[in-house]
Amino acid sequence: MTKPWILGLTGGIGSGKSAVARHFIDLGVHTVDADQAARWVVEPGRPALGKIVEHFGEGVLLPDGTLNRPALRERIFRDESERRWLEALLHPLIRQEISDYLAQAESPYAILVSPLLIESGQHRTTQRVLVVDAPEALQIQRTVQRDSSSPEQVEAILKAQASREERLRHAHDILVNDRDLGWLKSEVERLHRFYLTLRGGRES
Known part of the structure; x- marks a missing residue:
């Protein structure tokens, strides 16, 4: 059996990376947070x-x-x-x-979910990086609703995390999560089918 390759999954606060990770888990992908x-x-x-x-x-x-x-x-x-x-x-x-x-x-590939994948250098242990991205206003709105925090607190966290540009620079794949959950699920399924065709996380 070939050793599974590792996909790094990251995204800023409120981008929806946990929802994306759950969809991958439902598809049978081994995931560690x-x-x-x-x-x-x-x-x-x-x-x-x-x-x-x-x-x-x-x-x-x-x-x-x-x-x-x-x-x-x-x-x-x-x-x-x-x-x-x-x-x-x-x-x-x-x-x-x-x-x-x-x-x-x-599973043929496994996922490392980490909010600080880029900042911590953990991306170096992965073969491919998927960034879940969302417009900043949407990130703030989602996080305020989820955590009952103030918009100012969320903005401070956003500033402390890797800048969007830095994350996107390391990305092999970008999933812009600005629609509903049904759409998100179908996007994850599409990516999953694509990932199953890869050898070692690379396109041949």
């Missing part, structure tokens, strides 16, 4: 959580023993060196987690 991998590595009982508590103290734990993310975020945003310490600990573990999970794929 980088955000989920980042949560798995700090679950109770995993070595990373012990190291975080050792470094930052018990204040970063909730009463049930799980990580208190807001408390940790507060600490690392106040101090650049603490953020770097945490990234140095977690990034290799997250990479390993993603790699182990992708290695279990039995």
